[in-house]
Amino acid sequence: MRRSLLTALVLTAASLSAATPVTVQSGDTLTRLALRSGTTVAALRRANPGVGVDALRAGTVLRLPEFRSETRAWTVRAGDTLSRIAQRQNLTLQALLNANPALDPRRTLRVGQRLTLPAAPLARTRTAVILRPASVRVSAVRPVQGRLTTPFRATHPGLDLAAPSGTPIRAVLPGTVTESRFDGQGGWGWTVVVDHGGGLTSRYSHNSANLVRVGARVNAGEVIARVGSTGNSSGAHVDYRLSQGGKAVDPSHLQ
Numbered sequence: 001m002r003r004s005l006l007t008a009l010v011l012t013a014a015s016l017s018a019a020t021p022v023t024v025q026s027g028d029t030l031t032r033l034a035l036r037s038g039t040t041v042a043a044l045r046r047a048n049p050g051v052g053v054d055a056l057r058a059g060t061v062l063r064l065p066e067f068r069s070e071t072r073a074w075t076v077r078a079g080d081t082l083s084r085i086a087q088r089q090n091l092t093l094q095a096l097l098n099a100n101p102a103l104d105p106r107r108t109l110r111v112g113q114r115l116t117l118p119a120a121p122l123a124r125t126r127t128a129v130i131l132r133p134a135s136v137r138v139s140a141v142r143p144v145q146g147r148l149t150t151p152f153r154a155t156h157p158g159l160d161l162a163a164p165s166g167t168p169i170r171a172v173l174p175g176t177v178t179e180s181r182f183d184g185q186g187g188w189g190w191t192v193v194v195d196h197g198g199g200l201t202s203r204y205s206h207n208s209a210n211l212v213r214v215g216a217r218v219n220a221g222e223v224i225a226r227v228g229s230t231g232n233s234s235g236a237h238v239d240y241r242l243s244q245g246g247k248a249v250d251p252s253h254l255q
Contacts, residue, residue, distance in 0.1 A: 021061050021062065021063055021064070022061070022062050022063075022064050023059065023060070023061050023062075024056045024057065024058055024059060024060040024061075024062060025058060025219070026058040027058075027220070028056050028058070029056065030044050030045070030051070030056065032173075032174065033056075033062065044062065044064070047062070047063045047064065048062050048063055072116075072117040073114055073115065073116060073117065074089070074114070074115045074116075074117050075112060075113070075114055075115075076109045076110060076111055076112060076113040076114075076115065077111065078111050080109055080111075081109065081178070081179075082096060082097070082103075082105055082109065082178060083178040083179070083193065083195055083201065085115065086195065086199075087199050087201075087245060087246050089117055095118050096115070096117070096118070097176075097215075098118070099115075099116045099117060099118045100115055100116050103115070104215075105176075105178070105214050105215035106213065106214045106215055140172045140173055140220065141170050141171070141172050141173070141220045141221040142170075142172070143161065143169050143170055143171075143172055143202075143204060143238060143240050144161045144163050144167055144168075144169055144170070144227060144238050144240070145163065145167070146161040146162050146163030146167065146227070146237070146238070147161065147162045147163070148160070148161060148162075149161070149162045149237060151252075152250040152251065152252060157241060157248035158203070158239055158240055158241030158242075158248070158251065159239075159240045159241075159251050159252070160237050160238075160239055160240075161237055161238050161240060162235065162236065162237040163227045163236065163237065163238070164227065164236060165208050165226075165227055165228055165229065165236040166208060166226050166227060166228075167226065167227040167236075168223040168225075168226060168227075169192075169204050169207060169223065169224055169225040169226060169227060169238050170220075170221050170222060170223055170224065171194050171202070171218045171219065171220060171221065171222050171224050172194075172202050172220065172240075172242075172251075173194075173196045173200075173202070173220050174196065174217075174218065174219050174220050175194040175195050175196035175197065175201075175202070175217075175218060176194065176195050176215065176216070176217055176218075177192060177193070177194055177195075177212045177213065177214050177215060177216045177217075177218060177224070178193050178194065178195045178201070178214060179191060179192065179193035179214065180192050180193075180210045180212055180213055180214050181210075182230070183205070183231065184231070186231075187231045187232035188205040188206065188231045188232075188239070189205060189206045189207065189228065189229075189230025189231025189232075189233060190205075190206070190207035190208065190209065190210050190225065190228065190230050190231075191203065191204065191205040191206075191207065191210075191231075192204045192207065192210050192212060192224050192225050194218060194224070199243075199244055199245040199246070200242070200243070200244050201242070201243050202240070202241070202242050202251075203239075203240070203241040203242075203243070204224065204225055204238050204239070204240055205231065205238065205239040205241075206227075206228055206229055206230055206231050206233040206237060206238060206239055207225040207226060207227065207228045207230065207238065208225075208226045208227060208228025208229070208230065208236075209225060209226045209228065210224070210225045211223060211224055211225055211226070212224045212225070225238075
């Protein structure tokens with residue numbers, strides 16, 4: 001029995017020592033860390049025995065659990081982007097980038113290019129980010145202090161928030177910028193898309209200027225663009241949209 005206990009302690013120590021450390025930022029919770037890191041609250045607790053509350057002190061160093069299993073390969077097809085591949089494979093963009101350290105997210109993917117896919121699916125984390133009015137537990141930031149001119153509906157799956165041109169647009173949650181470009185074909189004008197992990201993305205369009213580049217990590221509340229009226233727009237506003245696993249969700253449900 002003593003030998004089995006010693007073996008268990010050694011395996012636990014080895015697992016913890018192999019895990020990647022992360023420093024808690026102001027306002028972080030275990031849920032927010034799990035979303036940002038592509039893992040689950042339960043896995044964070046297992047990797048950090050003794051951490052049993054959602055409120056964390058800034059500066060605390062936690063260990064991120066690692067998934068150890070076989071990897072898979074993906075061959076890039078026409079129309080593929082990193083964000084689309086991540087959503088299709090139920091991964092976070094960061095997990096995809098971590099599995100392909102030589103990949104430059106600012107470069108367009110080539111048809112036939114081979115990517116490595118982490119084997120561990122993110123299904124275990126999806127319960128933390130599925131948006132339902134009664135179950136959301138993530139503190140989000142309002143993208144613009146402006147007036148709601150168009151609510152969420154079937155014909156407009158987003159929110160139009162009117163504000164003077166140049167008003168700061170802020171990321172609603174922490175994440176990685178996957179798009180920062182002028183979308184003339186779609187009529188969106190200057191647009192920023194942020195991947196928050198677990199298939200959750202936010203989109204901000206018709207901007208007068210984009211202030212972040214693809215691949216940049218942004219914090220909740222960080223200014224990423226400025227209000228404008230570029231593309232098919234009749235006045236200064238931001239078209240703010242959220243999607244979960246590629247499906248539009250009402251941004252007003254994110255609190």
